[in-house]
Amino acid sequence: MGKKYELVKSKVEVKDLTIEDAIEALKSLKYVKFDETVDIALNLGVDPRKSDQMVRGFVVLPHGTGKTVKVLVFAKGEKQKEATDAGADFVGAEDMIEKIQKGWLDFDKAVATPDVMGAVGKLGKLLGPRGLMPNPKSGSVTFDVAKAVKEIKAGKVDYRVEKAGIIHMPVGKLSFSTTSLVENIKMAVDSVIKAKPQTSKGKYLKRLVVTSTMGPGLKVDFNSVTLTRI
Known part of the structure; x- marks a missing residue:
């Protein structure tokens, strides 16, 4: 010291x-x-x-x-617009999964809708050790992506x-x-x-x-x- x-x-x-x-x-x-x-x-x-x-x-x-948090949302269809309107910094599905597989990790928290978790699961070894994997127990696997994003942004x-x-x-x-x-x-x-x-x-x-x-x-x-x- x-x-x-x-x-x-x-x-x-x-x-x-x-x-x-x-x-x-x-x-x-x-x-x-x-x-x-x-x-x-x-x-x-x-x-x-x-x-x-x-x-x-x-x-x-x-x-x-007191920290600005960058939020990534894995979702499809109307849920993408819902996430964007709620303030998500990055929104996508297979395109974001591919981007992460290539080494991109410029986000702090991730949210996913249940219907895309099968595809997101392949990122477990990359996101899990970093604490970035969406998890139902933390409320980050949900169809209510607007609420999830707003809560993360709020602290x-x-x-x-x-x-x-x-x-x-x-x-x-x-x-x-x-x-x-x-x-x-x-x-x-x-x-x-x-x-x-x-x-x-x-x-x-x-x-x-x-x-x-x-x-x-x-x-x-x-x-x-x-x-x-x-």
Whole structure:
């Protein structure tokens, strides 16, 4: 780690902070010129190796992520116009599949209608590892492409627990107001709580850490964040 990072880290007390205090601390300790992304890491009491304890879902952040998202929609016929009217950046079917097979990946999220998923499936090895494959569980395989595109553009974030039992999510930019970041984080945590598997036993929410791109990780008191009690 660099000297600036270590200096910043040394100024932070080792204790659980309220989410408001944690955001204010990240803002006060900022030392780089670019607008950093704020992320949260949730350590959950689940075993992702068991299929019935997998935690995944999505949340539409009330204040967005602060990032411009390029959306690709795989669709045919009238659904192509519906996707374009909703703000999709790229729309197509076999033509877009062929373009991706040749190496094009200049998009951030993909949506597909169910009737073209058979053809889109051949892109699994290309899109899957990059988290770009449309998936029914995330709402990105749907005939309501207008709704899907608008949600993504508005700040929809997909999440999935990792092998270590941790979920990472971007929740905005450090330039956002503290109130906006707090509301985004509360909505994100609430979504994860509601996604709790019925087979999960013991303590579900074990640890919450908030950080910025170049800032330290700050532990947050869950009592200052949770909307839904579990």
